[in-house]
Amino acid sequence: KAGVTQTPRYLIKTRGQQVTLSCSPISGHRSVSWYQQTPGQGLQFLFEYFSETQRNKGNFPGRFSGRQFSNSRSEMNVSTLELGDSALYLCASSPTDALEKLFFGSGTQLSVL
């Protein structure tokens, strides 16, 4: 069974641009969560989707948004990029709406110049 797949693996953008990251969950998983990892702030929860509905959102500005498609694939978008958005963005999927079986992808490393 394939794991959680995140694309692209690396991304370089400049300030003011926007970016879209993609996440394909494990087959059959309906919940997808996103986390931001930075050296200064550590791992922080962005949002969680289940069956195309956003059920939970972390404390991030509105520039951060996401969505989930009917096949459970998810995308997150960051508009008007800032230097501080440079981070590893991790996606995780779960077969249920609980977190006992949460599987993480390898992440997308975003660098904002």
Next chain:
Amino acid sequence: AQSVTQLDSQVPVFEEAPVELRCNYSSSVSVYLFWYVQYPNQGLQLLLKYLSGSTLVKGINGFEAEFNKSQTSFHLRKPSVHISDTAEYFCAETPSGSARQLTFGSGTQLTVLP
């Protein structure tokens, strides 16, 4: 609000020595607790989890952790470490009644020395 404290940011230890990575949580409600490991340039891999039942939890790669409700702790232990255990370790929690997001600690870098 929940918070997780990992008391040591870096832990160096010699190969084949025992190790304990400390984790304390602050939630007053019933929680699920997790330990994840992250190798360089990779995502997080679940080592073990406590949901309920026995307070001693065994995980992969010879790791175990003990849930102590009175001390609100969930320390990770391994009796004999290997070079390959060098990685960053994260403790995390979520309220058991609404397990929708994880709150992570700041991480502990374990470095195993030859």
